[in-house]
Amino acid sequence: MKATTNSWEQAVTESQMQILIIDDERDVCTFFRRLLTRRGYQVVTAANEPEALAALEAERFSVALVDLKLPDTDGITLLEIIKSRQPSCEVIIMTGYSTVKTAVTAMQLGAYEYLEKPFDDIDQIEQMIERAAGAGAVRGRGSAAPDEWAEVAQGVGFRVGVSPPMKRMVSLAYKVAGKDISVLIQGKTGTGKEVLARFIHAASARAGQPFIPVNCGALPENLLESELFGHEKGAFTGANQTRRGIFELANNGTLLLDEIGDATPQIQVKLLRVLETGEFMRVGGERPIKTDVRVIAATNVDLEQAIKEKTFREDLFYRLNVVRLEIPSLAERHEDIPLLAEHFVQQLNRDLRLSPVAVRLLQGYSWPGNIRELANVMRRAVVICTGDTILPEHLGGTFLAGPSAPSRSVTQPAPRSVEPGSNLAGTDLVEQCRSCECLERLGAEELTGMLSSLRQAQSNLLAVMRRKKIVPPLHALKDSEAETIKEALTQYDGNITEAAKALGIARNTLYRKMKELELPGR
Numbered sequence: 001m002k003a004t005t006n007s008w009e010q011a012v013t014e015s016q017m018q019i020l021i022i023d024d025e026r027d028v029c030t031f032f033r034r035l036l037t038r039r040g041y042q043v044v045t046a047a048n049e050p051e052a053l054a055a056l057e058a059e060r061f062s063v064a065l066v067d068l069k070l071p072d073t074d075g076i077t078l079l080e081i082i083k084s085r086q087p088s089c090e091v092i093i094m095t096g097y098s099t100v101k102t103a104v105t106a107m108q109l110g111a112y113e114y115l116e117k118p119f120d121d122i123d124q125i126e127q128m129i130e131r132a133a134g135a136g137a138v139r140g141r142g143s144a145a146p147d148e149w150a151e152v153a154q155g156v157g158f159r160v161g162v163s164p165p166m167k168r169m170v171s172l173a174y175k176v177a178g179k180d181i182s183v184l185i186q187g188k189t190g191t192g193k194e195v196l197a198r199f200i201h202a203a204s205a206r207a208g209q210p211f212i213p214v215n216c217g218a219l220p221e222n223l224l225e226s227e228l229f230g231h232e233k234g235a236f237t238g239a240n241q242t243r244r245g246i247f248e249l250a251n252n253g254t255l256l257l258d259e260i261g262d263a264t265p266q267i268q269v270k271l272l273r274v275l276e277t278g279e280f281m282r283v284g285g286e287r288p289i290k291t292d293v294r295v296i297a298a299t300n301v302d303l304e305q306a307i308k309e310k311t312f313r314e315d316l317f318y319r320l321n322v323v324r325l326e327i328p329s330l331a332e333r334h335e336d337i338p339l340l341a342e343h344f345v346q347q348l349n350r351d352l353r354l355s356p357v358a359v360r361l362l363q364g365y366s367w368p369g370n371i372r373e374l375a376n377v378m379r380r381a382v383v384i385c386t387g388d389t390i391l392p393e394h395l396g397g398t399f400l401a402g403p404s405a406p407s408r409s410v411t412q413p414a415p416r417s418v419e420p421g422s423n424l425a426g427t428d429l430v431e432q433c434r435s436c437e438c439l440e441r442l443g444a445e446e447l448t449g450m451l452s453s454l455r456q457a458q459s460n461l462l463a464v465m466r467r468k469k470i471v472p473p474l475h476a477l478k479d480s481e482a483e484t485i486k487e488a489l490t491q492y493d494g495n496i497t498e499a500a501k502a503l504g505i506a507r508n509t510l511y512r513k514m515k516e517l518e519l520p521g522r
Helices: 026-038 049-058 075-085 097-108 122-140 150-155 164-177 193-202 221-229 265-277 303-308 314-320 334-348 356-364 370-384 429-434 436-440 444-467 477-491 496-503 507-516
Strands: 018-022 042-046 063-067 090-095 113-116 183-186 211-215 254-258 294-299 323-326
Touching: 018 026, 018 049, 026 042, 026 122, 042 049, 049 075, 063 075, 063 122, 075 090, 075 097, 090 097, 090 122, 097 113, 097 164, 097 323, 113 122, 150 193, 164 193, 164 323, 183 193, 193 211, 193 254, 193 294, 211 221, 221 265, 265 314, 303 314, 334 356, 334 370, 356 370, 477 496, 477 507, 496 507
Parallel strands: 018 042, 018 063, 063 090, 090 113, 183 294, 183 323, 211 254, 254 294
Antiparallel strands: none
16 A cells, blocks of 8 residues: 655644654664654654653654553553643554554554554655654644545445544554455444455555455355365366366455355364465365465454354454454444435436435434445335435335334424323323314424324334234325325415425425326415
């Protein structure tokens, strides 16, 4: 992965930068002092925690390079101290390969990057420090640094959104993409694990090489083995010619082992050998074949629980779980739902848009099928929609009847609690609604709360009827649309402009709908 120099990095003047090196090895401190002084940086070194604390008290630093293991403390502790005292100082953790997992934990806690010892690529070190200093300078000005990964994400069609947990996860994925280490992606079905794997591949030094996904649960064991490792001619009935497997085809590239939790014990053994030795044999073969493949595994299964249940090998888990990335469910990315829904609509029809009411319904649903389910709902809505705006009735019965497991209430405010002795206490809600005289005595807040309660009651009633296999009488889609428009016109006393605005459609669209449905104007 090549580093790029952005304009916001160039704005930082190197001569103004103070760099702190914390390492108990004198040679490491000397190396960085000589390297960075030549580039115009001012360098301060510390060999232990007291010296580091004294340096932080005396100077302001742009970047700190911190060894993960020190005689009297550790890099994680120093990271927390530095971030608490100088938030704009970017911290780069220095580590050996055996402690990469801890270094990744440090990145999750706020470290900018990590460097592996021994330091082989001097250019990479200089570029990393330059990027970190630029990011720290922007942070110090109170601005948000541009997302380094945005261009790569756009290139692979990865819609990240604005959810902070998602952005943090993608930022970590981008930084580990350049490290030649295994990655384990965990997430519920439909969250986009393969898209994230493609993003990691595109952000890595292997981007120009093959990316091959294989679903470990989609094939029987014998076919999966042949698919992964290939076979020699005559290895089994039907093997009429030699065939290369995915590990061979993906050489120098990236292999995604999707649904790794479904791999059989025999396949797990063979995968472990490839990860340990970089060698495999074709089915029926007699000589080992070398391969250089970056493995990304993905699963919706709790592999640690699978280890306890003896269905997944612990040694394979540790080989795959060098870096673990957990994709938030769509319900945890509430603020990203409008963006994703709009994206799916635009892919199919650029002339359509979503009404505000439809967006609120989408945000209130729990999305058990995650992004895949959202894509399917929007695809259906685009097909059904005959106008230029997607309305609630285009989303399907689940949304018209109310979410089966909503993550939050979105369409209406919570109903007001009824005080004992009030007009509503001890009476039947439906009967109250039958009496206009009783309703006239209620204020705006009570009426809004009652409407919300009635809608929730309808949702609950329909849910119970579905469970009992009772089919309620349904209005035709045309009738539902007509009723919605009538309600909006009544609500705004026939004002076309206000009714159209409430429905989330243009005035001319409302006029056209009224004509199609033979609704009288007022």
